[in-house]
Amino acid sequence: MSGDDRRVAVVTGASSGIGAATARRLAAEGYRVVCAARRAERVEALAAEVGGLAVPCDVTHDADVARLAEAAGPVVHVLVNNAGGALGLEPVAAADVDLWQRMYDTNVLGTLRVTKALLPALVAADGEGIVVNVGSIAGLLAYEGGGGYTVAKHGVHVMTETLRLELVEQPVRVTEVAPGMVHTEEFSLTRFDGDRERADRVYEGVPGPLVAEDVADAIAWMATRPAHVNVDLLVIKPRAQAAPHKVHRLPS
Known part of the structure; x- marks a missing residue:
């Protein structure tokens, strides 16, 4: 760590x-x-802003992930598997198989690759190692049009549960945060392939959707609990959202 403790x-x-x-x-x-x-x-x-280290990395590429593990070093205390995302809202009967494949590759197999690569460094963290997988309420519930995204996030959820069972004798905590509606600059824009009007309609009239900092605060709270405390699953939604399909919207 070059003198950085x-x-x-x-x-x-x-x-x-x-x-x-x-x-x-x-x-x-x-x-x-x-x-x-x-x-x-x-x-x-970002790394320059926070005094960290930047590693260009596509989590779907083995070589990139290996480079990330090398750059992180022999001891890692916190791993936040956040790379992922949603693409499209087509019903299952009209599914775009390529989009489903991309979502699975990034959300599920990307999380798998990074976790496998960094697990030895997490175990080496003297009981302080923690994995925080960023899931979604789409990984706990189904909704029309969710299709490939709900499948992928269900995969992340079950992988998290399985890993926790398998590592119960290891000094590593395995956790998941499952956000509901989060208004970020890119999530819905990516889902709708750059269609700004459709992306904006997702949040239209919703009083107080979550923002990225809300989820980041939850992740930091999970990561900084005492080493013997495992927050298996933290579901975080805006007050205006009762379920993926049940959202309060103010009249326009």
């Missing part, structure tokens, strides 16, 4: 939204944050 946190998908907010929040908690994302310029700017 801060605890190490690795955050994937750190170029924007929840990932960037989490990197800032963990840095404020005193961690040296390894910021990983595909967009090199963004993570380099």
Whole structure:
């Protein structure tokens, strides 16, 4: 760690939204944050801002993940698997198989790759190692049009539960945060392939959707509990959202 004795946190998908907010929040908690994302310029700017390390990384590529593990070093205290996302809202009968594949590759297999690669460093953290998988309420419930995203996030949820069972004798906590509606600059825009009007309608009239900093605060709280405390699952939604399909909207 080149003389830097801060605890190490690795955050994937750190170029924007929840990932960037989490990197800032963990840095404020005193961690040296390894910021990983595909967009090199963004993570380099973020790492410079928080005094961390930028690692350009596509979690669907083995070589990128191996480079991330090497850059993180032999001891990692916190791993936040945030890289993922949703694509499309087609019903299952009209599913775009390529989009489903991309969502599964990023949300599920990307989380798997990074966790496998960093697990030895988490075990080496003297009982302080914690994995925080960023899931979604879409991983707990189904809704029309959710299709490939609900499948992928259900996969993240079950993988988290399985890993916790398998590591029960290891000094590593395995946790999941499952946000509901979070208004970030890119999530819905990506889902609708850049259609700003459709993306904006997702949040239209909703009084107080979550923002990225709300989820980052929850992640930091989970990561900073005493080492014997495991927050298995933290579901966080705006007050205006009772379920994926049940959202209070103010009249226009």
